Every structure is written in structure tokens, then in C-alpha cells.
Amino acid sequence: MKIQSIVDLLEAEVLCGADLLDGNVQSACGSDMMSDVLAYVKEQAVLLTGLVNPQVIRTAMMMDMHCIVFVRGKVPSEEMIALAVENGIVLLSTEERMYAACGKLYTAGLGGGEEDDT
């Protein structure tokens, strides 16, 4: 799924990385627990979270994730945005709650990546 499609589906605001919306993500992960995100390795994944601190960006960097969606209208700090820009990570903010945001992406065909584990 193109990142632009995530923007459209979630009516998200693009906080940084507007030039990278053509990029593809192949799976998604919704969590506020960064260690759970780290336990789950998939390339080209998008992270949906309600957590706002620099470790969210660093976790995405460790996992080679290209896009983070902050749910419930949360907006990251300037420091976090700068870190994302430096590392080519798209940051989005949506008013949707976590459950609804994940549901919309899943329904549109973006899986959780477990399909590949079998």
C-alpha cells in the first residue's frame, strides 16, 4: 500500500516526508509498547501509535520502518520531527483512534505481516 493511500484512508495530516508519500508499506503494526514493536521485525512496515516521545522514532529507525502514524490527533515534538526528517521517515497524524485506524487500513488490504510467518 502506498503511504499516500494511508494519508487518504485516515484523513491524516502529513507532518513531514511529504516527498516520500509514493513509498510502499507492506504491513502494519499498532502498539504503544515499543518493545512489542521491536519483537516484530518486518521491513517496510508502518507503525501506528498513541505514544509520543523520541523513542518512537528511534524504534522505527531500528526496524527500518518508513512511516509512523500518530493516532487520536497526537502531534510529535519538533525534536521528533527533526529526527524523522533526518532519517527519511514519514510522520502522519490522524484524528482516528487506534482501533479504528488499524481497522481501516486492514480492511483496505494492509495486513499485519503474520501471513508471511507460516
Place this chain on the structure above:
Amino acid sequence: MSEPLKFHFPVSGGDFTSAGKASVQVKKLLRQLGISPDTIRRVAIAMYEGEINMVIHANGGSADLEIYGDHIKIILADTGPGIPNIDLAMQEGFSTAPDNIRSLGFGAGMGLPNMKRYTDDMQIDTEVGVGTTVTMRVNIA
């Protein structure tokens, strides 16, 4: 056998928001050395969890990286409180981290299990009241 490439990184304690900076540096360094992305990710995640642990529990410490021809060794050393029961600490979900750390997205009892998951070997030397040294090996794919 040729000497390994060695790198040393201090891990400052108390400042949770900057935790992980050494892992970011290591990631860039390994990329410059042409190591495969999968190997880089495993090293970076294991080291990142270790850094977070040192900041949460031990007021910081140090991280050493040794790059050999066929594997990478990560040595994380601190002079923190030590781990009284390693078997318990290795259980997913067991955590002694304070609540404020949980609100930051860590402290779920996944750190050490994740470090083990992503490495080919992990040894923990710990003494209560003295400190902990975690030595991890990641084979180069």
C-alpha cells in the same frame, strides 16, 4: 586471524529521551562497512534494548562493539544493581521497571527476551550490588 574492529560508546544514564543514540551510531557504522541489512537490524535492536535497560536500571554504562570476519560481538557493561534472578528476568513479561518507564513505551519485560531473540548467543554475567555485563554475538549473514 586479523584483529577485530573495535568501537566504544558511553551510554549516559538518567536521560531516557536520548537512550538509543549509541545504537543509531552503530547502525550507521555497520551500514558504512557494508554489513547486510538483516544483520544490522539484529545488532541494532539487541543493542538498543540493552541501552534502554542500562538507562532504566543501571544509570547508564558502556557499549563495546567488536567486528570480526564472521560475527559481531556486543558487550554491554554497567555498574548497576545487578540481576538477582536471571531466569525470572528472561521471562517475557517480567519487569522491575518503574511505572513511568511503561508510560514511555518500555518496561514491558521484553528487553532481555528480545536481545536473546535477535542474537545467536547471549551471556549474562551479573552480581547483585556490583553490576551486569551482557555479551551478545550476532553471526554475519
